[in-house]
Amino acid sequence: MASVGVKVDNVSKYFGDLAAVDNLSLEIKAGELFTLLGPSGCGKTTLLRTIAGFYYQDNGRILFDDKQIDLLPPHKRNTGMVFQSYAIFPFLSVFDNVAYGLKAHGVSKSEQKVRVMEAISLVRLTGLEKRRPNQLSGGQQQRVAVARAIVIEPQVLLMDEPLSNLDAKLRVEMRVDIRRLQKKLGITMIYVTHDQEEALAISDRIAVMSTGCIAQMGSPWEIYHNPTDPYVANFIGVSNFFVCSVKSMDPDNQKIKVDFFGKTFETSFLLKAETKKVIVSIRPEAMNIVKQEDTFPEKINFKAKIVDTTYLGAGLRITARVMDDVDFQIQIGHPKQITDFVSGSEVVVEFSPEDVTVFPDESVNNED
Amino acid sequence: MKINKLAIRRQIFDVWNIPVLILIISFSVFLLYPVFMVIKSSMISVDGAAISLQSYVKFFSIAYYYKALTNTLLLGVLGTAGIMILVIPLAYLYSRYKIFGHTLVGTVLWIPYLTPAFIGAYTWLILFGKYGLITDFFRNIGIMIPSIGGFSGILSVFILTYYPLGFILLIGAFQTIDPSLEEAAHNLGASNLRRFWTVTVPSTTPSILNASLLVFILIIDSFGIPAIVGVGTPVLTTLVFGEFTSEMGGPPVMAATGATILLFISMSILIIQRVYLQRRSFVSSGTRSIDMINPKPLKKIALSLIFVIVLIFSLLPIITIMISSFTVSNGPVLQYGNFTLDHYRNTFYAVVRPLKNSYILATISMILDLFLGSLIGYVIIRKGKRMATFIDAFVALPLGVPGVLLGIGLILGFSKGPLVLVGTSSILIVAYFVRRLPHPVRTVSAILAQVDENIEEASVNLGVPPIKTFFKVTTRMIFPGIATGGLLAWTTSVSDLTCTILIYPARWKTLTVETYAQIRSDLYGPASVVGIFLLLSVMMPIFIVNMISQRKQRLKTQGVNSK
Numbered sequence: 020m021a022s023v024g025v026k027v028d029n030v031s032k033y034f035g036d037l038a039a040v041d042n043l044s045l046e047i048k049a050g051e052l053f054t055l056l057g058p059s060g061c062g063k064t065t066l067l068r069t070i071a072g073f074y075y076q077d078n079g080r081i082l083f084d085d086k087q088i089d090l091l092p093p094h095k096r097n098t099g100m101v102f103q104s105y106a107i108f109p110f111l112s113v114f115d116n117v118a119y120g121l122k123a124h125g126v127s128k129s130e131q132k133v134r135v136m137e138a139i140s141l142v143r144l145t146g147l148e149k150r151r152p153n154q155l156s157g158g159q160q161q162r163v164a165v166a167r168a169i170v171i172e173p174q175v176l177l178m179d180e181p182l183s184n185l186d187a188k189l190r191v192e193m194r195v196d197i198r199r200l201q202k203k204l205g206i207t208m209i210y211v212t213h214d215q216e217e218a219l220a221i222s223d224r225i226a227v228m229s230t231g232c233i234a235q236m237g238s239p240w241e242i243y244h245n246p247t248d249p250y251v252a253n254f255i256g257v258s259n260f261f262v263c264s265v266k267s268m269d270p271d272n273q274k275i276k277v278d279f280f281g282k283t284f285e286t287s288f289l290l291k292a293e294t295k296k297v298i299v300s301i302r303p304e305a306m307n308i309v310k311q312e313d314t315f316p317e318k319i320n321f322k323a324k325i326v327d328t329t330y331l332g333a334g335l336r337i338t339a340r341v342m343d344d345v346d347f348q349i350q351i352g353h354p355k356q357i358t359d360f361v362s363g364s365e366v367v368v369e370f371s372p373e374d375v376t377v378f379p380d381e382s383v384n385n386e387d
Numbered sequence: 388m389k390i391n392k393l394a395i396r397r398q399i400f401d402v403w404n405i406p407v408l409i410l411i412i413s414f415s416v417f418l419l420y421p422v423f424m425v426i427k428s429s430m431i432s433v434d435g436a437a438i439s440l441q442s443y444v445k446f447f448s449i450a451y452y453y454k455a456l457t458n459t460l461l462l463g464v465l466g467t468a469g470i471m472i473l474v475i476p477l478a479y480l481y482s483r484y485k486i487f488g489h490t491l492v493g494t495v496l497w498i499p500y501l502t503p504a505f506i507g508a509y510t511w512l513i514l515f516g517k518y519g520l521i522t523d524f525f526r527n528i529g530i531m532i533p534s535i536g537g538f539s540g541i542l543s544v545f546i547l548t549y550y551p552l553g554f555i556l557l558i559g560a561f562q563t564i565d566p567s568l569e570e571a572a573h574n575l576g577a578s579n580l581r582r583f584w585t586v587t588v589p590s591t592t593p594s595i596l597n598a599s600l601l602v603f604i605l606i607i608d609s610f611g612i613p614a615i616v617g618v619g620t621p622v623l624t625t626l627v628f629g630e631f632t633s634e635m636g637g638p639p640v641m642a643a644t645g646a647t648i649l650l651f652i653s654m655s656i657l658i659i660q661r662v663y664l665q666r667r668s669f670v671s672s673g674t675r676s677i678d679m680i681n682p683k684p685l686k687k688i689a690l691s692l693i694f695v696i697v698l699i700f701s702l703l704p705i706i707t708i709m710i711s712s713f714t715v716s717n718g719p720v721l722q723y724g725n726f727t728l729d730h731y732r733n734t735f736y737a738v739v740r741p742l743k744n745s746y747i748l749a750t751i752s753m754i755l756d757l758f759l760g761s762l763i764g765y766v767i768i769r770k771g772k773r774m775a776t777f778i779d780a781f782v783a784l785p786l787g788v789p790g791v792l793l794g795i796g797l798i799l800g801f802s803k804g805p806l807v808l809v810g811t812s813s814i815l816i817v818a819y820f821v822r823r824l825p826h827p828v829r830t831v832s833a834i835l836a837q838v839d840e841n842i843e844e845a846s847v848n849l850g851v852p853p854i855k856t857f858f859k860v861t862t863r864m865i866f867p868g869i870a871t872g873g874l875l876a877w878t879t880s881v882s883d884l885t886c887t888i889l890i891y892p893a894r895w896k897t898l899t900v901e902t903y904a905q906i907r908s909d910l911y912g913p914a915s916v917v918g919i920f921l922l923l924s925v926m927m928p929i930f931i932v933n934m935i936s937q938r939k940q941r942l943k944t945q946g947v948n949s950k
């Protein structure tokens with residue numbers, strides 16, 4: 020399959036005065052599974068539809084490899100789109116649904132048959148070719164939509180929240196299938212979702228979007244562990260944010276010392292000269308509750324008070340409070356005794372400085 | 388916001404502009420221009436030179452003319468009121484209670500509406516006319532009942548003919564009212580009757596007004612009923628027809644004046660209906676529909692009986708005309724009990740030609756309507772919001788143009804000059820095409836609005852260009868809409884008398900014209916035979932389409948996707 024790299028170059032798409040996609044650029048390598056992740060209304064679908072040609076961008080260019088394709092009408096772009104609503108043809112059997120695109124491309128009857136059966140077996144629907152769409156489950160319909168899109172050997176596969184209509188268990192199953200299939204075919208794929216867990220699970224790379232722009236782009240690991248701003252940190256998983264003051268900085272080594280509720284830790288961070296306040300972001304699962312203070316010198320710990328606990332089955336989510344008014348979350352796996360964590364009790368909370376991400380605090384003016 | 392020249396060029400050269408362009412051109416030529424010609428003719432002064440309003444002064448100062456206007460308005464108001472009074476309780480009961488043969492009742496109630504209005508009028512004349520069956524019956528037992536005719540005659544026939552439309556529109560309204568409203572009233576302890584008047588009726592007021600206006604337009608535009616029942620009671624349509632056919636020499640100033648006044652009334656009503664009511668009357672919470680009550684046996688029987696009476700009135704015209712066609716007749720006097728096949732034998736050859744004409748004309752215009760209508764319906768739903776409102780309103784224009792006016796306008800506009808239609812079959816095709824185009828547009832857009840647009844986009848994405856996708860995918864998704872739209876266009880064209888009678892060329896006499904001629908010649912036996920053929924022609928396709936659409940029902944429910 021001739022998969023291509025996709026380049027989106029300064030593309031904007033307006034609806035009236037609203038910039039649904041705002042001067043957005045990105046580059047996707049051939050054969051990559053690239054995910055657009057972001058909250059509802061951030062422009063994921065708009066971007067995807069612009070790439071497919073259903074919208075025409077107001078400026079910028081879109082290239083497949085080095086070929087500019089944004090002047091082509093949608094039926095000539097050779098993209099394979101999988102819609103959130105599946106959009107399979109209700110009046111055609113599974114076989115005919117999958118064969119539809121091949122017919123349009125003038126593929127011979129005999130070849131059609133071979134390729135359709137192959138695609139149907141790839142999505143594991145063999146035996147259901149003669150069924151009508153209304154005789155299929157949601158998951159099976161979804162597979163038909165995927166088969167129909169891959170059978171034409173598109174240059175890029177575009178998936179718009181393909182799993183959002185399925186139940187939680189099936190979603191997990193299907194996303195494994197989709198990734199397996201994508202790797203097997205080596206096809207370039209742009210995958211849209213607002214489910215961060217799904218994005219982390221299947222992607223080679225993720226672009227986190229916010230109101231028409233890309234907030235951060237990187238591998239799932241980078242996005243999760245090194246979010247570049249609080250928006251991303253908060254959107255990907257849950258994060259605790261603490262506003263702290265900077266004690267001292269060492270511009271040569273790009274390190275700063277942060278005052279964290281009376282304790283001091285050092286972390287690497289590139290800051291403007293006069294930064295006085297920073298946001299310290301710590302994931303709930305990066306914090307732990309320990310028996311005593313200061314057992315490990317490389318870790319930071321502090322006293323807090325338990326406000327509330329939520330049992331999650333696989334773990335325990337604790338809401339704790341420090342300094343009388345700062346609430347934060349701690350997540351611990353496999354607690355032996357839930358009764359150890361009663362509301363109102365004083366505990367010692369511990370974390371390692373390397374699990375911390377520090378952002379400049381944009382809410383205060385650091386320059387004065 | 389940046390202006391993108393390429394995007395603008397794409398908008399201008401968008402293929403979907405083609406159907407819109409065809410619509411605008413064809414309506415300008417075949418609707419707006421004829422209307423303009425009529426209005427212009429109404430303003431020709433006596434000396435023929437200047438533009439003047441003399442004809443209007445004349446219209447409003449001579450009783451012969453303004454009587455027709457007052458009759459029309461009075462009939463419109465009283466007829467609409469009568470229908471609503473009859474139909475509000477009926478539709479309410481029907482939408483709330485399960486009665487025996489619920490669906491059958493719903494289907495049969497359509498019959499009087501689909502029956503060509505003047506055929507209905509004619510059968511009521513057979514029954515209650517001067518020599519009518521029932522009039523005679525009572526006369527023989529010594530009771531004189533007033534025979535149908537004049538103002539009250541027209542009024543009753545209007546009500547009997549057009550109540551099904553009101554009924555159908557109101558059932559929709561009562562079924563989609565938010566159930567929680569009524570439940571709330573119920574919880575507060577309101578009695579059934581009280582709830583009906585204080586909650587149900589007020590919350591369906593827009594729908595009731597909407598139905599009223601549509602019925603009102605139907606009544607004031609009707610020609611067949613007053614022409615047959617109301618001899619001696621002029622209304623605008625019959626006045627215009629009479630003036631036009633007798634004025635043939637000079638410019639038909641008074642006919643044009645009457646037609647323009649009628650146009651003014653129906654256009655105003657149409658505008659009010661569209662601007663204020665249409666949208667509001669279709670609001671439905673959608674999520675939940677009313678649960679129908681299965682009443683206790685005694686109540687159920689009583690309710691069913693009410694509808695049996697309604698059914699009898701609905702079916703009476705058909706039964707009457709059927710029997711009459713086999714009954715020995717002597718002019719308008721039918722000798723019931725003496726059966727004969729003579730009428731069929733004698734009339735058969737007279738029927739074949741008009742039957743063929745009607746079918747050819749209605750079919751050609753229907754095909755044109757379906758072709759343009761589905762494309763326009765598509766544009767309205769799928770392409771650009773600003774355009775859609777305009778096109779939607781524009782395509783509805785024929786609904787406000789009375790048939791008599793369009794007929795006169797087509798004659799005035801196309802009897803000479805570059806495009807001569809008068810005397811050819813094209814004039815009828817054009818008239819039917821223009822008048823019926825709103826039907827497929829409406830039925831198609833109603834269904835298309837519920838079809839997941841992604842299905843069409845999927846086809847385009849797979850390599851099938853948009854227009855081809857429309858014919859390969861969209862038409863199949865909207866088939867029920869196309870079928871109903873075509874059905875409505877075809878049957879209403881076949882049963883059209885109002886416009887046809889003004890413009891038909893001698894060799895393109897239609898079934899309606901033939902029937903009307905027989906009735907006017909007081910040949911009730913042969914008239915019934917032609918009438919039967921006319922009735923069968925309108926009923927048959929309905930059954931066929933019903934059968935097809937039941938098979939397609941499955942598809943339709945699938946198409947209405949998870950949107």
Ligand SMILES: Nc1ncnc2c1ncn2[C@@H]1O[C@H](COP(=O)(O)OP(=O)(O)OP(=O)(O)O)[C@@H](O)[C@H]1O
Nearest residue numbers: 034037039057058059060061062063064065066213
């Ligand atoms: N056809 C349209 N006309 C006008 N505005 C639109 C249109 N489509 C999308 N928008 C607006 O553009 C913005 C981006 O919409 P888009 O559908 O791309 O969001 P999304 O990221 O896909 O959201 P979701 O996760 O809910 O699908 C939204 O504010 C939306 O209201």
Ligand SMILES: [Mg+2]
Nearest residue numbers: 063064065179
């Ligand atoms: Mg979306």
